[in-house]
Amino acid sequence: MIKTTKYISIKIILLFLFFTVQGFAKNLPPGSGEGDLPANVLILLDKSGSMGIRSGSTGIDSKRPYRLAVGSTAVAGGRNVFLNSRWGSYDKRNISYDDKLTWKWKKSSPCHYNASTEVAEFYDGYFYFVNNYWKEREFCKVNQATGKVTKIKTYNNSSYNFKGGDIYDKYLYLFSYNWSSPKIVIWDLSTEKSLECSYSSGWGTKDLGQTMTSWYFYSNGTPEINRAGTYMMAYGYDWSNNNKRGFYKYNITPGLNCPDKTKDQFIQYNFGSNGQIKYIESASTNDDYFYVANYSKHKIQRFDVSGSTIGSAQIKEIGKNGKHDASYSPTSDSEVKFKNPYSIAVDSTNNRIYVADYGNNAIQVLSEENDGFNWVKKLGGRITMTRMTGAHQAIKAITTDANLTSGVHFGFAYWSSASTVWVYWNYNKYPKCRSIKTQLMNKYGVSSNHWWFRNANYTCRDRGGALPGYTGWDSNKNSPWGQGKPCDNDNCLKVKVNKDGAIRTAAEVVKVSAGGGTDAKVFSDIALAYFKHADSPRDPAYKCQVNYIIVIGDGVWSNHASGLKNIKTLKDSYGVKTITIAYGGGISNSGKANFREFAKAGGTGDVIVADDPATLKSTLSAEINRILAERVSFSPPALRASVEQGDSVMQAQFKYVQNQEWRGQLKKTKLNENGSVKKDASGNPIVEWEASAKMPNPKDRKIWSVVPGTDYTTDLNNIVTSNRADIEDMFTLFGSSVNNYHRVTPKVSGTVSNTRCKTATLFGPTSNVSDSTEDDAEGLITFLRGLDYFDYDGDCNLTEMRKEGGTKIYMGDIYNSRMITVGKPNAETKYNSEKEEAYWRALNKYDSWATAPNRANRKEIVYVGANDGMLHAIDFKTGVEKWAFIPPFILPKIVNIINPSLNNANNNPKGGSNAIFGVDGSPVQHDIFFESPFDLSAKWHTVLLVPYGRGGSGFSALIVTDPDAPRHLFSIYNDLTNNKVHVMKHDGSYLGPFEYMKKSYDIAETSEALTVQDLYDDAKENGTLSTLSTDCNDTQNTTCYKSKIYTWENFHGNAMTEKDFTVYINDVKNTNFKVSNTSNTLTITFNTEISYFSDAAMRSGADTVGIYVNQSSNATGVQSPNDDYDYSELGETWSAPRVIRMPDKGPGDIDIKDDLYVAVMGGGYGSKYRGVGSGVYVINLTDNIRPGKIEKFISIEDKLGNQINSSVPGDPVVINRDGAKGYVNYGGAIVYVNDLEGKITKINLTDLVEPNLKLYDHYTVFDVKSTSSDGRFMFHSMDSAIGKDTKQLWLFAGTGDMNNLTDTSPLTSNILLGIADETFPEFKTPIDVQNFNSGASTVPPTVDDLQNCLNTTNNTVLSNAVDCPKKMPAGTASKRGWVINLDKFKKVTGSPTVGGGIAYYPVFQPPTGGDKCKLGAATMCAVDDECGTNWSSKIGNIKTGDKCAYVGEGILSEIVIFKGKVYANIAGKSAEGSDLIEKTAIGVEVDITRGTWKENF
Secondary structure, three states, X not given: OOOOOEOOOOOOOOOOOOOOOOOOOOOOOOOOOXXXXXEXXXXXXXXXXXXXXXXXXXOOEOOOEEEEEEEEEEEOOEEEEEEEEXXXXXXXXXXXXXOOEEEEOOOOOOOOOOOEEEEEEEEOOEEEEEEEOOOEEEEEEEEOOOOOEEEEEEEEOOOOOEEEEEEEOOEEEEEEOOOOOOEEEEEEOOOOEXXXXXXXXXXXXXXXXXXXXXXXXXXXXXXXXXXXXXXXXXXXXXXXXXXXEEEEEEEOOOOOOOOOOOOOEEEEOOHHHHXXXXXXXXXXXXXXXXXXXXXXXXXXXXXXXOOOOOOHHHEEEEOEEOOOOOOOOOOOHHHXXXXXXXXXXXXXXXXXXXXXXXXXXXXXXXXXXXXXXXXXXXXXXXXXXXHHHHHHHHHHHHHOOHHHHOOXXXXXXXXXXXXXXXXXXXXHHHHHHHHHHHHHHHHHOOOHHHOOOOOOOOOOOOOOOOOOOOOEEEOOOOOOOOEEEOOOOXXXXXXXXXXXXXXXXXXXXXXXXXXXXXXXXXXXXXHHHHHHOOOXXXXXXXXXXXXXXXXXXXXXXXXXXXXXXXXXXXXXXXOEEEXXXXXXOOOOHHHHHHHHHHHHHOOOXXXXXXXXXXXXXXXXXHHHHXXXXXXXXXXXXXOOEEEEEOOEEEEEXXXXXXXXXXXXXXXXXXXXXXXXXXXXXXXXXXXXXXXXXXXXXXXXXXXXXXXXXXXXXXXXOOOOHHHHHHXXXXXXXXXXXXXXXXOOOOOOOOOOOOOOOOOOEOOOOOOEOOOOOHHHHHHHHHHHHOEOXXXXXXXXXXXXXXXXXXXXOOOEOOOOOOOEEEOOOOOOOOOOOOOOHHHHHHHOOHHHHHOOHHHHOOXXXXXXXXXXXXXXXXXXXXXXXXXXXXXXXXXXXXXXXXXXXXXXXXXXXXXXXXXXXXXOOXXXXXXXXXXXXXXXXXXXXXXXXXXXXXXXXXXXXXXXXXXXXOEEEEEEEEEOOOOEEEEEOOOXXXXXXXXXXXXXXXXXXXXXXXXXXXXXXXXXXXXXXXXXXXXXXXOOOOOEEEEEEEEEEOOXXXXXXXXXXXXXXXXXXXXOEEEEEOOOEEEEEEEEEEEEEOOHHHOOOOOOEEXXXXXXXXXXXXXXXXXXXXXXXXXXXXXXXXXXXXXXXOOOOOOHHHOEEEEEEEOEEOOOXXXXXXXXXXXEOOOOOOOOOEEEEEEOOOOOOOXXXXXXXXXXXXXXXXXXXXXXXXXXXXXXXXXXXXXXXXXXXXXXXXXXXXXXXXXXXXXXXXXXXXXXXXXXXXXXXXOOOOOOEEEEEEOOOXXXXXXXXXXXXXXXXXXXXXXXXXXXXXXXXXXXXXXXXXXXXXXXXXXXXXXXXXXXXXXXXXXXXXXXXXXXXXXXEEEEEOOOOOEEOOOOXXXXXXXXXXXXXXXXXXXXXXOOEEEEEEEEOOOOOEOHHHOOOOOOOOOOEEEEEEEEOOOEXXXXXXXXXXXXXXXXXXXXXXXXOOOOXXXXXXXXXXXXX
């Protein structure tokens, strides 16, 4: 019998046809088209010794900065810097203000590179400097643009000892501190003529000469000329005058004139007790202001020397003693840290102070006093990341990105050389081993560069073992996963290609350490043997299948010919293509030529160059995108989401175009009174408008974001090329780089890569294509606005509007985002209880606010996220975009659009780009009463929450009370790759970033390893390696550190013990180690000595060490006092938040005035990271001091043993009194969530008073007990309803692996499910749960599962089934609910929808028979909500052998009920010829409309 079901909701104002699938940048809906099989990708990572070299692109390596000068090359807000390092070879380099290396010193220059620079000044395009070379003093200049060096003059080192200098106008003053004859040499730089001024020497400070010698002995503070050029000031020490110390003034006349030798004034000030002076620099804002680098007090001071005395009133200072960590970004003067600041330079144009922060290996930039004397930014920093660590991060980033892994099955292997034979000998005993070495080489056929030479062993040893390759899978090793055979520390196929390969690769890659040679035969042997083997993932029967290997290498390999032969065999005989990535920046052109030859033979055309970890990360993502695009050969899906308002429906469609941004459409179509689509006389739908066609021209669009250094509030239009530098800072915020797309010269010699449009002009400050990335950053901005920077049409006109057939095509696709229409405020104010939000509205005069003219007449705006990275605000009446908002933390994702391999003139007549996920989540609106940061008192505001969905692990909050003047409230982002939580306040200022502990650590990053590595690198550069000992000991004075003790600095964690870590040595778990740590240092003492070799050639066969932080550690996550921003477990925000008022004190809280407006949001999708996303966030929406802070993260158990990393990707079901009047009598809400591994959790956010009940209590009400084998993943949200017969709350769910819809693994078995919460509307924590949580019992609580459900798989309306879970035959106990088993590998593809007593499920059946490349079947299942009886025959045709109505081929979306009809979208081919499925609903209209928790309140 059909029953009317009563629903917990307010009236429907929005009709959603929402498709909840996942893919990448982007994968079409899995199963929605022909050829939809996951691509197979085997990553082959080079682990040779050179992978231990430090590398990085997030800032310039500026170890031990010493002298610096500011140039004239402007980047917004600053200038370039000439830097001399006081480390090893006294490195000299030019650094741009955006922290990029312009040029580095060349050894072949006419002035010595390995000499200390004591003078550095800038004039007319040149940096002038003096080298104190040990043989002579060299006065030189270097062109700031080219780095070309010219020697001006050489001085005798016995007569000259330059210790400082200063410039005024065109005159450079050089100060020589020779004890017997101090001199000042003045150069006219315009003519390069000079004058020498000699002074007498002696003790004291009676004249300038004596003062100069005083400087020499007692201070490194250098003389400085004031900005007016009227006097020179110095700091001195007068032994003859009671040891007074202070500032001395000497009058000067600018020009080739010697300064007065007699002081004009002495101002006493003793640095002896107040620190140690290292440098003096004049201010640009006042003639009598000077800055001092106080070396020992670790601060920068400004002195006013206009008077006769110096007291506290004449001094202003900034800084304190402290080391920087990776999250260093001070937001107040009190947080600025220096460690021995050495010198200063001033940019008078921008009023900026540049400080060489010696101990922090960085340049810090401050504003001058007229701009607040505040911290501005940091340049450089010592790079501690090795190439290998960078590779770990890059590979982990792609294998933990749900957007990438849904369309790709990954595998992983590491490789080096065939060093299965080791020969040890002592250098002095070499002849003793020579004959044995030769025999072994002949035996194994390997060359001498495969041997590890160690001088501490007097014997030779044959290790033996099999040569690299693949002979099968060893399931007994590397539990529980197994590993390939053979497998050793040098070469191993660690993860076979399969659906779990991404999770496994992310776990295994971090265990790989550098060591060994570089042999092309090795990696190609592994790949060929694997793809030939019976374990191969490739299936010759499926022509649509795509197979790749990705080879990442950082050096010139051996055995090129043998490897090339294997690569050709892979391509020609097995259809496996090869991508080669030349990584690390140290590969010669001949080496790159080898990479290129492999790529050509492997069918991919050309080598990809990634010089640093950031570029590798971007490159890998780009290549996976390209593979996904190649795999896709679908008919394009159309309808994505729709929203009803009045008599219209809005449908979001997109057109898939390979290797381009997908083209979005949003159209408004008329509806008839009965809800059907209104059509014209020809039978075509009547379309009122289509938004992409009405999009403003690129120059007229208003596109805004929150970009520090820019202002969006004036015109909502700061994403423009004139703001390129500031926007680029955001592009690179998470460590990615802007890839070089268009070039004038090939990046790889001998090719024409990326030069196809080398003569093209640009729209922006950079007017032409260049070899830098500035044109690409500007071009990316113009692309966002709608121009054709990536040259889709192939004409190299990069400034034209993107059109096709005269129609604009630059609105991005709306893939998963549900639309919301916001018009005049209309929330309910009639209430029956003070526990309703309606009462709060009435109390705070909501109606008066809502009916004010500017809100009563507020335009209706459609807000929707799109994958061009924007939240679009579209006028509902006209269809014209009013503005578009790019969340600030989506900007770093935008760079993934750039893929230089799609601009290869060798392969493509046109350009291309990656399609990415941008703003893919569903915006949610709520009117909130609070004091915003823009107010002086509390007011009503319309707040829009914007989750990023598959675009990332974050969300933004906007105020859209006035749709013409939106304001940013805050943004949150969890950078899972770099272990940082980013928080941006309303005004663009940062809280944080808050760094949390990373999950793995590398020996190469320890302070001991870094010390010996620096020692080796400097000796190698200086040509002094022969003098450096190769002994392995713990002195840190040799090329090898050997000890049981290793230390990591800048460590984020405290009070950690051995229980917090898991350690593997040579892949064997080691439990015998000790841990000690402070707030920023970790020390591990192993039970055996571990050696670190700074010489990469020595690392083959060395111990491999893996150090991992346990998931259970309390030290994980953001620590106190910032733990209210511990979003470290936030996954991709697929979950749409729900806004409620929550009693802040929980049970018995009767004071509604301090209730909190909170957003309740699922932890998101993060199944590639264990623990990430497995919980629910309760987020404070009204705190101005800590915006977006977490009130509570409710962690949900991630069960072990099922091989599922659980998370909560779906929307929470939130039941409050406003939506369930007559059913509940509590304030706040009860929340239900289902998670990926099939648990349903109940959460208390109410004021209910029950025994032992507390706020945030939760327990599992039901458990499907899913496993990775049965594939019963709960990706989709539940629906809920009050059963008319049972009067109980019912929850409806379905299962299916949305990442592998076409999977036909034998154990796949999915279900449709309906269960009742028999305790609702009470919370009723079960007694066994209370006892277990309190520790009163150690027995885990029992949880109902499928055995407690009635199996109604065969109960159909045609079978006249009468059994119901709550109405079982006499003598049979009632059941918790009902379950229907799906056969033929079927999977649920969207959230269930309940209406008229029927639960509707969209279900997909993979293609059957021998051809998996075909489309699968889209079906609709209609089930009685309380009995589980299948009513599908009432809504459509059921094919023989099936039980659900067939509606077409492809994927069906979530189903929507409206005006007695059932609607759904189909991605594929509809049986009715339309992409909008329309059926007549079963049953009657609902009594109370559905799902308050699915509404936007």
